[in-house]
Amino acid sequence: MxxxxxxxxxxxxxxxxxxxxxxxxxxxxxxxxxxxxxxxxxxxxxxxxxxxxxxxxxxxxxxxxxxxxxxxxxxYPWRSNYCEYPKVQINPPIGTEHCDWLYGIFGHETSCTRYWTCWNGTATEQLCIGGLLYNENAHSCDWPENVDGCQKHPLCNEDPNGNVPLGKSCNRYWQCQGGYPRLQRCPAMLVFDRRSLRCVVPPTEDCDVPTTTAPPPEEEPQDQRPIPQSKRPVPNEYQDVQSRPRPRN
Structure with a gap:
């Protein structure tokens, strides 16, 4: 030239x-x-x-x-209107095991109750509790009726909308809603009757007086742990994130 x-x-x-x-x-x-x-x-x-x-x-x-x-x-791009048209992400994704990008929150490959949080390419497995499932669209744990394509929990095989006893507990039980269990507690001074499958005035054949003692951990389903009941689930996003040095060009 x-x-x-x-x-x-x-x-x-x-x-x-x-x-x-x-x-x-x-x-x-x-x-x-x-x-x-x-x-x-x-x-x-x-x-x-x-x-x-x-x-x-x-x-x-x-x-x-x-x-x-x-x-x-x-x-994260979905948190707010940070990346709206005509703006785009110019940098291509850098994927690692379980992570589509180095930073983000991604669904689990085989489980509806678990998901991955990725920080600098390192994936950490997280668990949705209290009968919630991971919602890919919301990037958080959500009620099962808002999540399509997941199998029902085996606890609710007999009745997708019935009640199921919780181990030997006298005042706690599982309430199936659409095939997914949610932990419930009988009102004060009532106990759960394993035959009628509802809360009744004691005594019953199994329970004389209400107990407030929590059942051993092994009595609860492996991937369903209790959380406080609320009208809507709190998004279970990655917490305790510490600042890292930003990469420079």
Missing amino acids: SGRRWTSLIVLLTSMALTYCAQVEDPCKTKSRVVADDKYCDKYWECDNGQSIQYDCPNGLVFAGKHRGVTEGCD
Whole structure:
């Protein structure tokens, strides 16, 4: 390539870079010193020693704003409107075992009650409790009726909407709802009758007085542990996340 053509190419590339940078707000002129990229939601600009420098969010995360998100201003894409059209994630996924991206929350390959939390490519198995199932769309544990495609729990094989005794407990039992068990407790001074399968006034053949002693752990289904009952489940997302140094270009 001749010297003239090489000089023209350099001028063209410089002009393109200046045009692109002009479209992004100068972080050095903002109070936060950090601004989002105007095209890519997994990139952002930060003022560093008076210069506007572009950074990448960790793989799988998008820019959420300074002091927001799970690490260094970056968060999961579904948490809020962080990555709406026409913005896109430009960095391709980097997958590891059980993780589609290095950072994220992903469904289990064989279980509806378990899921994976991935941090820098390391997967940690998590468990939905209290009869909840993992909802791929919500990225959290949810009521079974909101999760399609999962088999019913064997506790509820005989009656998908009936009650099932809980081991030797006199005041706790499993209530099947649509084939999935939810832990219930009889009202005060009542006991669970294993024959009528409902809470009754004692005594019964098995229970004389109500007991508040919790049953041994082995009496509960292996993948169904009790949680406080509520109108809606609390999303069971990855907690206790500590900040990590952000990767730089």
